Amino acid sequence: VHQFRFDGLTGTPIDLAAFQGHPLLVVNTASKCGFTPQYRGLETLYETYGPRGLAVVGVPSNDFGGQEPGSGDEIAAFCHVNYGVSFPLAAKVAVVGAAAHPLFRWLARVRPFARPRWNFHKYLFDGRGYLVAAAGSATRPEGMASRVEALL
Numbered sequence: 001v002h003q004f005r006f007d008g009l010t011g012t013p014i015d016l017a018a019f020q021g022h023p024l025l026v027v028n029t030a031s032k033c034g035f036t037p038q039y040r041g042l043e044t045l046y047e048t049y050g051p052r053g054l055a056v057v058g059v060p061s062n063d064f065g066g067q068e069p070g071s072g073d074e075i076a077a078f079c080h081v082n083y084g085v086s087f088p089l090a091a092k093v094a095v096v097g098a099a100a101h102p103l104f105r106w107l108a109r110v111r112p113f114a115r116p117r118w119n120f121h122k123y124l125f126d127g128r129g130y131l132v133a134a135a136g137s138a139t140r141p142e143g144m145a146s147r148v149e150a151l152l
Helices: 038-052 072-083 102-110 141-151
Strands: 024-029 055-060 122-125 131-135
Touching (some): 024 038, 038 072, 131 141
Antiparallel strands (some): 024 122, 122 131
């Protein structure tokens, strides 16, 4: 995973190589989804395990149900005001199909079962950059805590 990078929602690039040696949770997100309250759980994971090395990156996408229609500024404001999000957020990208961000095309190629099927699909990578777990939208971020603990 460390070969990939995202444009950041606020303009600062997010180079996943910066997270080498640390577990990394990447989640495709959306602001107008039934799973949107999972931002709170992601922030809790980040606050709890971030000091011990966990990195979390949110990746807004409008691919599923048009549930992320906002601009970068609107997404950033929504996440901060409603959920206190302090982990990095990427600029909005596609996560499925030919136009998908290279990370998601790579995941679809090497682990087809791990393709996101809706918003808030979660990918947990170990410190070496290997995918160790993928969880669908129904899995709350807190449900990944034991996997994160095992990597720290």
